[in-house]
Amino acid sequence: MNLIFLGPPGAGKGTVAAELKKTSGLDHLSTGDMLREEMKNETELGKIAKEYIESGKLVPDDLIIDMVKNRLENADAGIMFDGFPRTVAQAEALDKIAHIDAVINLTTTIDVIIERIGGRRICRNCGKVYNVSWYHKDTCEDCGGELYTRADDTEETIRTRYDEYLKKTAPLIDYYRVKGIVHDIDANGDIQTKVDAISDIIKG
Numbered sequence: 001m002n003l004i005f006l007g008p009p010g011a012g013k014g015t016v017a018a019e020l021k022k023t024s025g026l027d028h029l030s031t032g033d034m035l036r037e038e039m040k041n042e043t044e045l046g047k048i049a050k051e052y053i054e055s056g057k058l059v060p061d062d063l064i065i066d067m068v069k070n071r072l073e074n075a076d077a078g079i080m081f082d083g084f085p086r087t088v089a090q091a092e093a094l095d096k097i098a099h100i101d102a103v104i105n106l107t108t109t110i111d112v113i114i115e116r117i118g119g120r121r122i123c124r125n126c127g128k129v130y131n132v133s134w135y136h137k138d139t140c141e142d143c144g145g146e147l148y149t150r151a152d153d154t155e156e157t158i159r160t161r162y163d164e165y166l167k168k169t170a171p172l173i174d175y176y177r178v179k180g181i182v183h184d185i186d187a188n189g190d191i192q193t194k195v196d197a198i199s200d201i202i203k204g
């Protein structure tokens with residue numbers, strides 16, 4: 001079983017995928033996390049990606065498709081794709097290398113996105129995601145790691161990322177809708193409700 005999470009930045013794709021990873025047996029492939037790792041290691045790809053990411057633009061398709069292809073060479077379980085594909089070209093490339101069983105389309109609005117991403121804090125050590133609206137400490141409750149704010153989580157960059165989503169990624173909803181595999185899930189519900197609904201879809 002391979003599944004894709006679609007939805008604007010801040011819809012909670014990564015949080016839901018991280019939660020489902022604990023019970024579903026599926027791997028979590030986040031192209032955003034992979035790119036941030038490349039940036040941290042100052043690789044060639046990381047240096048190129050940095051400019052795009054920090055301005056809120058999408059990284060060019062050929063770089064992303066190569067990165068995902070390399071990662072899939074070592075895949076031995078089903079995958080939850082988070083943040084990939086983000087363009088029709090990426091979806092067409094993915095169709096050639098993996099069968100997609102379901103697409104989870106997380107729906108929300110720009111106001112919710114700005115509030116969520118604006119308050120987002122992430123653990124530098126384990127990647128757990130928090131929000132200042134409900135978590136007031138500077139360290140992670142699970143591992144004690146330091147919490148940080150992503151460089152691309154400013155209001156201006158969030159708006160650019162949302163525009164990129166509307167222009168380049170939202171058309172994928174119809175791309176997959178005609179295949180009959182899209183499941184719409186309200187991203188504004190509580191995490192357990194979303195996880196339960198998606199678990200049912202995974203179980204078939």
Ligand code: AMP
Binds near residue numbers: 032057058082090
């Ligand atoms: P994310 O962590 O998914 O919000 O991604 C953060 C940033 O990484 C995005 O705003 C893009 O600049 C870049 N990125 C992540 N995934 C992709 C992708 N599939 N295609 C192009 N750019 C991507």
